[in-house]
Amino acid sequence: MRSAMTSAPAAAASPARPARGALTVVTYVLFAVMLGGTAPTPIYAIYAHRLHLAPPAISVVFAAYAAGILLALLLFGGVSDYAGRRITLGTACAVSVASSTVFALFPVLPGLLAGRLLSGVSVGLCTGAATAYFAELHPDRTRAALIASVTNMAGLGVGPLLSGFLVQYLPHPTAVPYLALITLQLPGLLLVRLPEPVADRRLRIRPQRLRVPASTRRPFTAAAVAVFAAFALLGLLAALTGDFLTDGLHDSSHLLVGAVVFSAFGAAGAVQLLVVRLRPSTGSVLGMVAIPVGVALLVLALAAHSLPLFLTGALVGGSGAGAAFKSGLAMVVAAASKQQAGEAASGYFFAAYLGLTLPVIGVAVLVTRSSLLTAAGCFAGVIAVLSAVSVACTVRLDRVG
Missing domain, CATH: 1.20.1250.20 (MFS general substrate transporter like domains)
Known part of the structure; x- marks a missing residue:
């Protein structure tokens, strides 16, 4: 989470008022990525029935999500400070799409584990970069942090509600929710139109100390x-x-x-x-x-x-x-x-x-x-x-x- 706590580079001073268009895009990207964090929840019962999975197996699949987040936080927590906010958020969106694709194409235990791990990595990448971006786009850092925190929880809350509705009323329950998640990532392409606050961009991976x-x-x-x-x-x-x-x-x-x-x-x-x-x-x-x-x-x-x-x-x-x-x-x-x-x-x-x-x-x-x-x-x-x-x-x- 280093990127969420560091100051913006000198070349990216906070604007006098919120850059509303950019704030909207970053808020949406964070929301869309967080959807994937809990979207599989209503589908676990179907996986358990089809694959004969006991509750411990389901809990391990869920735990792979947290493992992915920790991996991203430890290895890439500050990467957006060096590579740039946009490319980090774009990568998070791409990894989220990859997660949904794996879920849709490989509804077996190894596929579930891989999909959850990728989902966690996408969330870990996105939360730090988005939080730092909010602080640079909004003049009030306290309000910027609040936007990030509430958006985070909103995405995690809406994810299972959306997938629960799709699973309940549409066919192909192990594929349709993930196709919906992929579709919801498309507005993330608007990231290319946003300003990049990191002036001296370079790829530098510095593991975060615990x-x-x-x-x-x-x-x-x-x-x-x-x-x-x-x-x-x-x-x-x-x-x-x-x-x-x-x-x-x-x-x-x-x-x-x-x-x-x-x-x-x-x-x-x-x-x-x-x-x-x-x-x-x-x-x-x-x-x-x-x-x-x-x-x-x-x-x-x-x-x-x-x-x-x-x-x-x-x-x-x-x-x-x-x-x-x-x-x-x-x-x-x-x-x-x-x-x-x-x-x-x-x-x-x-x-x-x-x-x-x-x-x-x-x-x-x-x-x-x-x-x-x-x-x-x-x-x-x-x-x-x-x-x-x-x-x-x-x-x-x-x-x-």
Whole structure:
């Protein structure tokens, strides 16, 4: 995430007012790439049925997405600072198209793993470059970061809703959603008409170090635990909602799967707009109170076979995840010096995407060895402990500060 935190080159001073046309194009490109991050969610049940995949296999396919993001962040996190914003975003679009093509042409386990890995790489490339581009196109860096964050969550939310609708009502469910994603990438060609803020362009790959600066270790601990829990909840819903609805609530609607995931990510994006005026520590604590409440509601919904309760849990938990994510990042970056902000942010995102993978795989394994309710209860217990640790660390920071 170095490119998201570095200043624009001297030759690319921020304009006096937003370059609305360029902002619109970059916002759309980020949104379209993020769609691919969660679009396969309603299709997992079809893959599981056709390929005889157990929940652990589905969770590993989902985890390949996070692995792709981490790979892109670690190897190419700052590449747009040297190669240029446009070419990096264009490459992200091309990799996203390649991901959808692999999914459509090779609906077998190796194809699913390759498609998810490519999807993660495209997201990792796009988020850093787009965030940096927003900061150069908009005079208010805080608002630019908010645009990037909300667009990110909006894309992740709309992706499963779109594919759920297409799978539910159109033929060829393992191909049509990906053809739609490819089509939605076409406006990315407008990138060639945008100004390029990086004046001295050259290809230079500098792996991002994963080191937490000493000055940020206390706030980093509180924020990293929070974002791990937040992304664990979002990852669980994105990977296993189909299993929860089918086995726990006896509803196999693909559109409903998409609607549940949309609710969680949509709430996460909307809440970021509401907590923008709160102190980061306050927003983080609120988020870490809401997340375990949301998870508890999900567990109660499975026990009671209640869809309204399940949707409520997704909304409450998603809201908490959005608040924790935005507030935690603000805490980490504010505590770091300007020269260390990139390292601190990279460590923060590393914690986030570990949360997106490890708990999901753990729950999927538990599902095969115990009941769905037991696995969900264990997950709720872990989230409760993580939330308590994060709140305690954050409150202690406020008292010391």
